[in-house]
Amino acid sequence: MLLKIILRSGPCWDSPGWLRVYLAGLNNPVTRFLLLALRIKFSPAVLENIRRADLPEMEKAALFSGAMNLFRAGTAFKTTAAARSPLTDSALLSKVKPGALIVETGVSDGISALGLLAQAGNAEVLLTDLQAAFPYERGPLCTRYYGTDGAYLSLKFPLFLLCTGRKPAPPAGAPVVSLLNPLVSEKFPAVKLAAFDIFTGALPRKADLFKCANVLNLQYFKTDEILRAIANLSANLNEGGWLYIAQNNGKYPDGEAYLGLRKEDGRLSIEEEVNGHELLALIK
Ligand SMILES: C[S@@+](CC[C@H](N)C(=O)[O-])C[C@H]1O[C@@H](n2cnc3c(N)ncnc32)[C@H](O)[C@@H]1O
Structure with missing residues (x-):
């Protein structure tokens, strides 16, 4: 110590x-x-x-x-940047229905969510992180x-x-x-950064779409922890909802990979897979 x-x-x-x-x-x-x-x-x-x-x-x-x-x-860095995961954002945005709740988890200062916020239309966007x-x-x-x-x-x-x-x-x-980036509060004054732990958090209203980018990495968490976090995110997701798990890394083509998991009959299954995300084998 x-x-x-x-x-x-x-x-x-x-x-x-x-x-x-x-x-x-x-x-x-x-x-x-x-x-x-x-x-x-x-x-x-x-x-x-x-x-x-x-x-x-x-x-x-x-x-x-x-x-x-x-x-x-803890074990994770808070590294972030704007427009970091464009492939994931456009896949997620293609599933948005009016009135849906989009939750970005582990969003750091929220700057990575600017694209989602700008294009969410009349869906609600909630930004969350372990530390708000x-x-x-x-x-x-x-x-x-x-x-x-x-x-x-x-x-x-x-x-x-x-x-x-x-x-x-x-x-x-x-x-x-507050850890919310001043540009986010300037452009989207109604947006809040709420505390939410991916392992134990319970949202007041279940999400229709989750984005979890650069959080569930093998560098930060053990495999059993990753599966535990996914189970908790699933518990916070509506039936028919999607969980997007993304990672930005030079090892992937385009520098980005993601998995799109859909919840049906209470279970998540991989429906979309782009650029060979490192968690593909584990989640399969
Ligand atoms: C590398 S940053 C990623 C930031 C942003 N998602 C991005 O892609 O730019 C990892 C974030 O995960 C958050 N985090 C770490 N453990 C978490 C947990 N148990 N629950 C929620 N967020 C967590 C950290 O606070 C940090 O902001």
Whole structure:
């Protein structure tokens, strides 16, 4: 645990300008090595600072997603980008009926759902993720951020982020830093990012279409966990509904593969398969 705390703590300056320099530095092997060796960190405050910054809309959105790429949700990274899974989006959109509920799970900051939101017509779109917001508490010396890096409590001092290695529950009614990308809220003010765990979550209304992109990966989860998550998503899906499981990876033609599973008589079966998704053999 001590090693975890050391690795997850470090110098921290939550300025959007510094974040831009940092992200550019990660693209060069030498500066990347230096930045990682120095264990530079960003706290959730950087998201609020980006939201408030006087920047062009698109630059703000890209910087926000860039910051999200640095956070984690347990074993999964929060890496995301706009227009990431166009093949999956168009397959899913071809099944939309008026009044349907489309749920994108594990959506990170929601930027990957812009295409679905723009083309959903009169269907409802709900964005969900394990983490929808980071609760916080301001103190005289530091701000306490709950649930960062998966579940840990982190203390943000003026220029240092300390991961405590503890996972206390946030106090009831604590204010939160929303993880919804400012471009999504600007373009679709009614859209909400709701907390939903693919393993245990229960939606208030069953979905007609689920999109789950870049979440159910063998790199993040064991095979029994993946099957458990699919069973829970199925329980949250209406009869006749579809679950799209997608992955973006250079190993696939077009950089994207997906599986389209349809629920009939309470069971899911693979009806569509594009580009050899890594879970094909497991789910079959
Ligand atoms: C690599 S990101 C993918 C983001 C987006 N779907 C995309 O394709 O750009 C993985 C996301 O899965 C979410 N995640 C991890 N475990 C989860 C769980 N148990 N339930 C719901 N979401 C989860 C993470 O919080 C993270 O936002």
